[in-house]
Amino acid sequence: MIEEFVKNFKELRIKDVESVGGKNASLGEMIRNLYEKGVSVPGGFAVTAYAYKYTMEEAGIDQEIEQILSDLDTRDVHNLAERGEKIRKIIKNTPLPDEVAEEIKKHYKQMEQEYGENVDVAVRSSATAEDLPDASFAGQQETYLNVQGEAELLEKVRECFASLFTNRAISYREDKGFDHFSVYLSVGIQKMVRSDLASSGVIFSIDTESGFQDAVYITGAYGLGENVVQGAVNPDQFYVYKPTLKKGFRPILEKKLGSKEQRMIYGEKGTIQEQVSEEDKNQYVINDNEILTLAKWAMIIEDHYGKP
Numbered sequence: 001m002i003e004e005f006v007k008n009f010k011e012l013r014i015k016d017v018e019s020v021g022g023k024n025a026s027l028g029e030m031i032r033n034l035y036e037k038g039v040s041v042p043g044g045f046a047v048t049a050y051a052y053k054y055t056m057e058e059a060g061i062d063q064e065i066e067q068i069l070s071d072l073d074t075r076d077v078h079n080l081a082e083r084g085e086k087i088r089k090i091i092k093n094t095p096l097p098d099e100v101a102e103e104i105k106k107h108y109k110q111m112e113q114e115y116g117e118n119v120d121v122a123v124r125s126s127a128t129a130e131d132l133p134d135a136s137f138a139g140q141q142e143t144y145l146n147v148q149g150e151a152e153l154l155e156k157v158r159e160c161f162a163s164l165f166t167n168r169a170i171s172y173r174e175d176k177g178f179d180h181f182s183v184y185l186s187v188g189i190q191k192m193v194r195s196d197l198a199s200s201g202v203i204f205s206i207d208t209e210s211g212f213q214d215a216v217y218i219t220g221a222y223g224l225g226e227n228v229v230q231g232a233v234n235p236d237q238f239y240v241y242k243p244t245l246k247k248g249f250r251p252i253l254e255k256k257l258g259s260k261e262q263r264m265i266y267g268e269k270g271t272i273q274e275q276v277s278e279e280d281k282n283q284y285v286i287n288d289n290e291i292l293t294l295a296k297w298a299m300i301i302e303d304h305y306g307k308p
Contacts, residue, residue, distance in 0.1 A: 005051040006103040020046040020186040021126025039297050044190035045107040049128050051100045052185045059094045074171040084167040091162035105150050118148045123156040124188040140169040146266050160187045196265035199285035200225035205298040206308035216240040216295040220285040223263030234258040240295035
């Protein structure tokens, strides 16, 4: 099998986790299978774990990183931070091999043809590991929003590669006894949705606190979704009852108004935070029709995967 540096989301399925990580594999799975059922997922592409491995091998920096990590005591947080910073600097300053950079630029140009010049994208890390079934790398690496143009995109891909060695990620692997060089990084490049002009949030097809499987649980706040994901705001919360939604009813069980103090919006470069007005704080970020549409999408996704 010929290894590829970049794959369009449309080429990916959930079985591609080893190549592109869980996040990117799931996006591809939904784009391929759920679009016709009404679930809308923004397009994009994944820089594969092989591209990361190839970049590291071509640069020949594994030994240098190994040296920096030798005799590391993760309980010494200052020393951990110093070593982590040193490793990240090395990787950020390592140019992408021409073959990798050209593939990324080619796929970004295809996105520009679809969405316009200097299309704004989210650049998200998606870690993957071979032969480490017990590993959980969620939230350990970086995400960059409102990235525009080829030069900034290539820079952010390198920064994502470097984020495989955040202090938290180094500490996790050391404490779990995982080999730092058996874990790889894929990068997802996805068209941004202008939720900074409206709202965003997270949906679960189960009540996460009680484990009750007949409810869809939705959170929402103004602006880009990172504030909700990172717990930086107190979002609105909504519960929908699945059995009667399936029968065509409008079963919103509960709505809780969150304080929603701030919103993340586009800045000149990247993103900025702004305060939310009192009037907006006292309104729900989505209406009942939108709540029910989101709940239906959650149920379609749950049915496809066969689990909450």
